[in-house]
Amino acid sequence: MERVSEGAVLADPVRGYAALPGVADEMMDPSGQIRPVWRNLINHLGRMSESELHERFARADRYLRDAGVFYRTYDAPGGGNAERNWPISHVPVLIDGKEWDTVCKGLTQRAEVLEALIADIYGDNRLVKEGCIPPALIANNSEFLRPLVGVKPVSGHYLHFCSFEIGRGPDGNWWVLADRTQAPSGAGFALENRVATTRAFSDIYAESHVHRLASFFGAFRDALQQHKQYPEDRIAVLSPGPANETYFEHAYIARYLGFMLLEGEDLTVVNNRVMVRTVAGLKPIGVLWRRLDASYADPLELNQNSHIGTPGMVQALRSGAVTFVNALGSGILETRALLAFMPSICRRLTGEDLIMPSIATWWCGQKDEREHVARNIERMVIGPAYSRLPFFDDNGQSVLGASLRNTAKHAVGEWLANEGAKLVGQEVVTLSTTPAYVDGKLTPRPMSLRVYAARTETGWQIMPGGFARIGTGDNVAAIAMQAGGTAADVWIVSDKPVNKSTLLPPEESFTRNMPGSLPSRAADNLFWLGRYIERAEGALRILRAWHLRYAEAADPDTPLLADIARYLKGIDLDMTKAVPATLLRNIDSAIYSASNLRDRFSPDGWLALNDLSKTARRFHDRVQPGDDAAHAMTVLLRKLAGFAGLVHENMYRFTGWRFLSIGRYLERGLHMTRLLGHMSGPYAPDGSLDMLIEIGDSVMTHRRRYNVATARLTVADLLALDALNPRSILFQLNEIRAEVEQLPNAYVNGQMSPFYREAMRLHSSLAVMTPDAMTEEVYRKLEQEMEKLSDILGQTYFN
Numbered sequence: 001m002e003r004v005s006e007g008a009v010l011a012d013p014v015r016g017y018a019a020l021p022g023v024a025d026e027m028m029d030p031s032g033q034i035r036p037v038w039r040n041l042i043n044h045l046g047r048m049s050e051s052e053l054h055e056r057f058a059r060a061d062r063y064l065r066d067a068g069v070f071y072r073t074y075d076a077p078g079g080g081n082a083e084r085n086w087p088i089s090h091v092p093v094l095i096d097g098k099e100w101d102t103v104c105k106g107l108t109q110r111a112e113v114l115e116a117l118i119a120d121i122y123g124d125n126r127l128v129k130e131g132c133i134p135p136a137l138i139a140n141n142s143e144f145l146r147p148l149v150g151v152k153p154v155s156g157h158y159l160h161f162c163s164f165e166i167g168r169g170p171d172g173n174w175w176v177l178a179d180r181t182q183a184p185s186g187a188g189f190a191l192e193n194r195v196a197t198t199r200a201f202s203d204i205y206a207e208s209h210v211h212r213l214a215s216f217f218g219a220f221r222d223a224l225q226q227h228k229q230y231p232e233d234r235i236a237v238l239s240p241g242p243a244n245e246t247y248f249e250h251a252y253i254a255r256y257l258g259f260m261l262l263e264g265e266d267l268t269v270v271n272n273r274v275m276v277r278t279v280a281g282l283k284p285i286g287v288l289w290r291r292l293d294a295s296y297a298d299p300l301e302l303n304q305n306s307h308i309g310t311p312g313m314v315q316a317l318r319s320g321a322v323t324f325v326n327a328l329g330s331g332i333l334e335t336r337a338l339l340a341f342m343p344s345i346c347r348r349l350t351g352e353d354l355i356m357p358s359i360a361t362w363w364c365g366q367k368d369e370r371e372h373v374a375r376n377i378e379r380m381v382i383g384p385a386y387s388r389l390p391f392f393d394d395n396g397q398s399v400l401g402a403s404l405r406n407t408a409k410h411a412v413g414e415w416l417a418n419e420g421a422k423l424v425g426q427e428v429v430t431l432s433t434t435p436a437y438v439d440g441k442l443t444p445r446p447m448s449l450r451v452y453a454a455r456t457e458t459g460w461q462i463m464p465g466g467f468a469r470i471g472t473g474d475n476v477a478a479i480a481m482q483a484g485g486t487a488a489d490v491w492i493v494s495d496k497p498v499n500k501s502t503l504l505p506p507e508e509s510f511t512r513n514m515p516g517s518l519p520s521r522a523a524d525n526l527f528w529l530g531r532y533i534e535r536a537e538g539a540l541r542i543l544r545a546w547h548l549r550y551a552e553a554a555d556p557d558t559p560l561l562a563d564i565a566r567y568l569k570g571i572d573l574d575m576t577k578a579v580p581a582t583l584l585r586n587i588d589s590a591i592y593s594a595s596n597l598r599d600r601f602s603p604d605g606w607l608a609l610n611d612l613s614k615t616a617r618r619f620h621d622r623v624q625p626g627d628d629a630a631h632a633m634t635v636l637l638r639k640l641a642g643f644a645g646l647v648h649e650n651m652y653r654f655t656g657w658r659f660l661s662i663g664r665y666l667e668r669g670l671h672m673t674r675l676l677g678h679m680s681g682p683y684a685p686d687g688s689l690d691m692l693i694e695i696g697d698s699v700m701t702h703r704r705r706y707n708v709a710t711a712r713l714t715v716a717d718l719l720a721l722d723a724l725n726p727r728s729i730l731f732q733l734n735e736i737r738a739e740v741e742q743l744p745n746a747y748v749n750g751q752m753s754p755f756y757r758e759a760m761r762l763h764s765s766l767a768v769m770t771p772d773a774m775t776e777e778v779y780r781k782l783e784q785e786m787e788k789l790s791d792i793l794g795q796t797y798f799n
Helices: 038-044 050-065 097-121 133-137 187-200 202-206 216-227 246-259 315-316 330-334 338-352 367-375 404-419 518-553 558-572 581-595 603-623 627-650 655-679 688-693 699-705 712-719 729-740 752-768 776-798
Strands: 070-073 083-084 094-096 161-168 174-180 234-238 258-264 268-271 273-278 281-290 322-324 362-364 380-382 424-427 432-440 441-456 460-462 467-470 486-493
Touching: 038 094, 038 202, 050 187, 050 330, 050 603, 070 246, 070 268, 094 097, 097 161, 097 174, 097 338, 097 441, 097 460, 174 330, 174 338, 187 202, 187 246, 187 467, 187 486, 187 518, 202 486, 216 246, 216 441, 216 460, 246 258, 246 367, 268 281, 268 315, 273 315, 315 367, 362 688, 432 467, 432 486, 518 558, 518 581, 518 627, 518 655, 518 688, 518 776, 558 688, 581 603, 603 627, 655 688, 655 712, 655 729, 655 776, 699 712, 729 752, 752 776
Parallel strands: 094 486, 234 258, 234 281, 281 322
Antiparallel strands: 070 083, 161 174, 161 441, 268 273, 273 281, 362 424, 380 424, 432 441, 441 460, 441 467, 467 486
């Protein structure tokens, strides 16, 4: 299709679209006709202008951006990793519901075979004994976890949630490219793909009879609830942490299903039971949906170098106290060499042939396989782990020339004989293509599907969709997300209306569930989020006051400006830049704390924080001292106020809110205490008290309340001791005391907790003070005691 001018109608959106020679296409049949399941979508596209189509795609992109959907890449410039916006391919992949029924049958059978296979590997090991699987394939496998041999899951099943990479070959049939049983990722992204795509094509989606995804997740959630052994048990998603490439999905799934999101450090094993550290004490965990590799789960019995696991996990499994989803050790099923034996394994375990075959694979560790490998070497892809195979001579020249077969046969045979390596060979697969919108037209791109299976109360259920990974060109390797591939929604289209399922309970009944216990790590991050936000605000108010006066005097060496510059340097605010780097670090620290709370943090709050960060960085590079900087500080203060407003108006008033608030009150109190100690003393430069009242946002209040100019006593009275002034020290301590009263374990056996006692003492000692008693020494001591209060809070609730 030729590129049309803006406003023109895409009358024939498939003009120029053709399947590649020898390649199946999802939209076009072998005769070049549009498949029936695609006609409705294509007809709708034909009635849109190019500008309308771009507007629809922008709508989907905006949703993903606003929702904060990302995944992490590990090849960021300079090393390390970076967040990348989720790369959606806007045109969905459509599959007929009747064809999908066949896919479901094949994957359901495969899930059952994998369950029986892992039960045998960690149980009787009959398949190895009877020669169905080579012993070395299991014994030498790093994913075979010997401490788990003989440990039967208390749930009765090893596998609860699996995914499968499938692709359509040139003959039009579906093949299994890979099994994912370790910690399958992407289900949350499939949900977000669906929401984004329906934002773009809401009218088409509504009339296309597309199967919904909610019932799949609802059935799985209900099944996990059944695995709790005790009513007080909790269900959690166990994540490696924010540095993981799919951490967003971990948080999204936890939030979507109402589970806790935990990391290894949140857990401990006590009397063989897995417990989560919360601000209300240790609470039992009954089910863990594991998203980290099994060997990292327990540094005591598995990988001793793991810093993200929990000692004692394996023993908890032995005692039957916890259910893992999936069981530890299930990663062995992802071994590519097993694909070579799946047909015989299936027949041995079920008496049936595989409904959906695997990609052609050879196990090259046995003598009778070497001839087969050599004959098929032209069609093999040797995995990267076996790149030492000598297909190049001593001069680095390829030996796969005219004498390809003899040389390859000799190389494979000799290398296997000398080193005893166990290799896997796989046939190169030509995947089917699907339409992707590229440069103003639909273009065929290679595609594979990631499909999910969940064990429910009625057996395995296949997600009616999943997501498609779309290549960037003809290169199949570029399908991988880390290699620049994109992802598309998958619509399973029925020929009749489908149920509009939801995770919400029926309207006529509901159960009010109180928020679960707050993990100590989450409370810690909320507390520091509050502190970093308030620290940034305090710095902005001082900087704005400084730059306003600099704009008037144009001389940074005046006594007041020089004095405040020294104060700022003392709190690590370098004035060489109008917007100091330390301010950016405080905002970054707030974002980092929030990033550890993605399951508890609203998308609006996340957007507000990121907008604040982007604006501050832009000002850091461009703003000049004086009036320009003062205006920039005002803009940043307004953005901070917007974030604070979102938190104040929208955050549920429960334990998490209290820790966030305590962090803000404590930091604001420290900020004002330090300022009063520095700027209200007898040797403070002229103008210090006026500047102090301005920084404390109390100019109008001071004018109304006192009929005199600013003086040391009036400033102390208003900013230190006025319980009604939201900027005063006493106000902060009063609010902290009020919040502490509502925290778990504020009283233990009728006695105040150490934190409650110290908060009460500090508040009482300040409440009885008078303005004339507020000296520099008093402020210094008060600062030390407030810092001590922070330490006691950590000892009481975070450790």
